[in-house]
Amino acid sequence: MKKTVLDSLVIGFALFSMFFGAGNVIFPPYLGLESGPHWVAGFVSYFIADIGLALLSMFAIVRQGTPGRITAPIGKVPSTILMCAVVLCIGPMLAIPRTAATTYETSLQPLLPGVSPVVFSIVFFLVVFLLCVRETAVVDIVGKILTPALLAGLLVLIIVGVVHPLGPVGEAPLVENVAATGIEAGYQTMDVLATLLFGYIILKSALEKGHSTPAAQAKVVSGASLVAGAGLLVVYLGLTYLGATTAQFFDITVDRTFLVTYLVQGLLGRAGIIIFAIVVALACLTTAVGLVSACSAYFAGLTKGVLSYRKAVVLICLFSAVVSNFGINEIIAIATPILSVVYPPTLALIILAFCGRRVTARKWAVRLAALGALAVSLLEVIASYTGLELAFLAQLPLADLGFGWVVPAAVCGVIGAFLPGRTPEAAEELPPG
Numbered sequence: 001m002k003k004t005v006l007d008s009l010v011i012g013f014a015l016f017s018m019f020f021g022a023g024n025v026i027f028p029p030y031l032g033l034e035s036g037p038h039w040v041a042g043f044v045s046y047f048i049a050d051i052g053l054a055l056l057s058m059f060a061i062v063r064q065g066t067p068g069r070i071t072a073p074i075g076k077v078p079s080t081i082l083m084c085a086v087v088l089c090i091g092p093m094l095a096i097p098r099t100a101a102t103t104y105e106t107s108l109q110p111l112l113p114g115v116s117p118v119v120f121s122i123v124f125f126l127v128v129f130l131l132c133v134r135e136t137a138v139v140d141i142v143g144k145i146l147t148p149a150l151l152a153g154l155l156v157l158i159i160v161g162v163v164h165p166l167g168p169v170g171e172a173p174l175v176e177n178v179a180a181t182g183i184e185a186g187y188q189t190m191d192v193l194a195t196l197l198f199g200y201i202i203l204k205s206a207l208e209k210g211h212s213t214p215a216a217q218a219k220v221v222s223g224a225s226l227v228a229g230a231g232l233l234v235v236y237l238g239l240t241y242l243g244a245t246t247a248q249f250f251d252i253t254v255d256r257t258f259l260v261t262y263l264v265q266g267l268l269g270r271a272g273i274i275i276f277a278i279v280v281a282l283a284c285l286t287t288a289v290g291l292v293s294a295c296s297a298y299f300a301g302l303t304k305g306v307l308s309y310r311k312a313v314v315l316i317c318l319f320s321a322v323v324s325n326f327g328i329n330e331i332i333a334i335a336t337p338i339l340s341v342v343y344p345p346t347l348a349l350i351i352l353a354f355c356g357r358r359v360t361a362r363k364w365a366v367r368l369a370a371l372g373a374l375a376v377s378l379l380e381v382i383a384s385y386t387g388l389e390l391a392f393l394a395q396l397p398l399a400d401l402g403f404g405w406v407v408p409a410a411v412c413g414v415i416g417a418f419l420p421g422r423t424p425e426a427a428e429e430l431p432p433g
Contacts, residue, residue, distance in 0.1 A: 007209045008220050011202055012227025013148070018198055018290030019054065019191050019228060020235065020283050025102060026256040026328070027185040028236050029263055032243025034252055035178045036170030039244035042182040043237055045401075049186025051232050053347065057195035058202075058225040060354035062218045067199035070353040071346075073366040080302070082349075083196070085342050090194045091295035092316045094335045097323035099284035099291075100124045105257040105328055107277035110265075121324045125317040127285065132293045132313050151231065153279035157264060157272070158238030161245070166266045170247025183402045187339055188332065193346060197294035242267075257328060292316050337381045344373035344405040352413070364416035372412030376405035 028046065035042030061067050071079040089095065104120050175181045206220040242263055250259060264276040296312035307315075323331070348369045352359050360366055376396070383390040396404035 003210070004216070004219055004223065007206065007211070008223030009227055011205055011209075011220060012224035012231075014205070014290075015198065015202060015224050015228035016151075016231045017283070017286035018201075019051070019189075019194065019232060020287065024050075024189055024191075024232075024236070025106065025239075025280055025283055026260055027188060028239035029243030029246070029260050030254075030256045031182055031185050032240040033170070033246055033250060033254070033259065034173065034175045034181055035240075036173040036244060036247055038173050038178045039169065039240055042178045043240040045179040045182025046186045046240070047233065047236055049183040050189050050191050051229055051236070053186075053350070054191040054195050055225050055229050056354055057192055057350045058199065058221065060350050061195065061199040061203070062221050063356060064353050064360070065214055066203065067196045069360070070196065070349050073352075073360045073363050074349070074370050075363075075367070078367075082342075082345065083298070084302075086193045086196055086346060087295050087298050089335070089338060089342055090190045090197065091291055092319040092323065094323075094331060094338070095190050095194070096288055096291050096295075096316065096320040097326070098328060098331045098335075099288040100320065100324035101326070101328040101331055102257065103281050103284040104324075106260055107280045110261050110273050111277055117325050121321040124285075124288075124324075125321045128288045128292055129313055129317050131285075131289045132296065132317075133310060151235075153275055153282070154235050154238075157267065157276065157279065158235070158242065160267050160272075161242040161263070162238065164267065165242075165245040166263065167245050167248045169241075169244045174247075174252045177400060180401050187343055187402070188335060190335075190339065192350070193339075193342065194291065194294075196346070197298060198290060200297060201290065201294050255329070288320075292320075337385060340381050340384075341374070341377050344377040344409070345370040348373040348405075348409045348413075362417050364419040365413045366416070368416035368419075369409045369413030373405040373409040376408050380404065 028043070031042050031046055032039045057070075060070060064070055068079075071082055073079075074082070100121050101117075103124060104117050108115055108120055202221055202224060203217060206217045206224075209220070211217045211220050243259065246259065246263055246266075249262070261273065261276075264272045268275060292313055295316055296309050299307055299312045300309040326334075349366065352366050352369060376393070379390055380393055382388055383393060393399060393404060397407045398404055
């Protein structure tokens with residue numbers, strides 16, 4: 001029992017660090033500014049869309065036994081395509097470069113404005129490479145060494161900001177729909193997608209620590225998920241409040257990274273900038289390490305060793321270094337439409353997987369639910385970026401919260417449940433009926 005608790009803490013700290021990266025630093029304060037007096041509602045929406053769904057995904061992985069079983073019911077080819085899209089989003093295309101861009105803009109530039117972003121990206125990903133090259137050591141390095149330092153710096157910032165706030169909370173929100181804004185910010189962190197890769201690392205770490213049975217692994221992973229969720233709850237709540245106290249200084253046109261830098265300097269002065277630079281660097285570095293390691297392991301497995309783990313680490317670091325030089329705002333702009341398409345079918349599969357194998361056994365229910373979510377999300381993105389009039393999308397239930405795909409996915413899933421056919425895995429594991 002003592003070993004299970006200790007391992008859950010170590011793995012939970014590692015999971016916290018993997019989740020708490022670039023987006024988690026810049027989104028909560030900006031959300032607090034946007035939400036004003038409704039910052040708690042904004043925080044709750046953000047937390048549910050980010051860590052709430054991420055924890056649901058982790059528990060779904062525990063129930064299914066492996067992340068691969070979440071997407072497997074839609075078929076081998078569609079599953080591989082979806083997983084590759086997820087891996088690229090949370091990997092070298094968006095999330096990994098964003099960690100370096102955020103570190104440069106919020107940590108290095110305020111202290112050493114003359115340093116070239118190209119030079120910085122090379123150094124940053126060289127460090128990531130050195131931490132990732134020993135695959136089996138990733139979780140222990142992150143969980144035992146980097147996370148305590150990260151948490152300490154964040155708590156200092158939050159405590160000072162609560163005791164001595166920069167100003168009063170804004171009198172009115174700066175956005176029309178605080179809940180929808182919080183959900184969109186939660187999407188942008190990509191933590192839900194990341195669990196599909198982090199799950200492999202966490203399960204492997206539990207196995208290497210001697211938890212060989214599915215029941216033992218479930219206990220450790222569930223405990224680790226709760227540890228990470230509790231830590232993120234405290235940090236997000238604090239950062240959202242700190243952002244809400246800057247309303248008298250800024251409006252929503254302020255740059256996200258500038259807002260964070262200003263907030264820290266206002267609370268802690270020049271020394272605070274140095275502390276925060278270290279905090280952001282650790283947060284982004286730990287997330288980059290987790291993502292590079294997980295993405296490399298995925299592609300090594302997908303190619304059956306043709307692309308080795310080490311080669312994958314090198315390629316991902318090189319590509320991410322190039323993309324990181326686009327800058328944080330450009331990366332966020334690129335990410336928005338891509339995530340709007342990838343998230344809904346992935347979330348539909350996660351929710352169905354959480355319901356258990358008796359649900360995922362009915363392959364047409366799963367496939368049509370995912371297809372329904374994908375169809376609505378594609379239409380929403382097309383309408384948003386082309387100006388095409390699709391008025392019915394706004395009439396869908398939950399559309400104002402960004403979940404217009406839920407009801408169509410549910411209807412398609414119910415229709416699919418009446419169609420014959422089970423997944424091959426389910427046919428072996430479940431009795432007929």
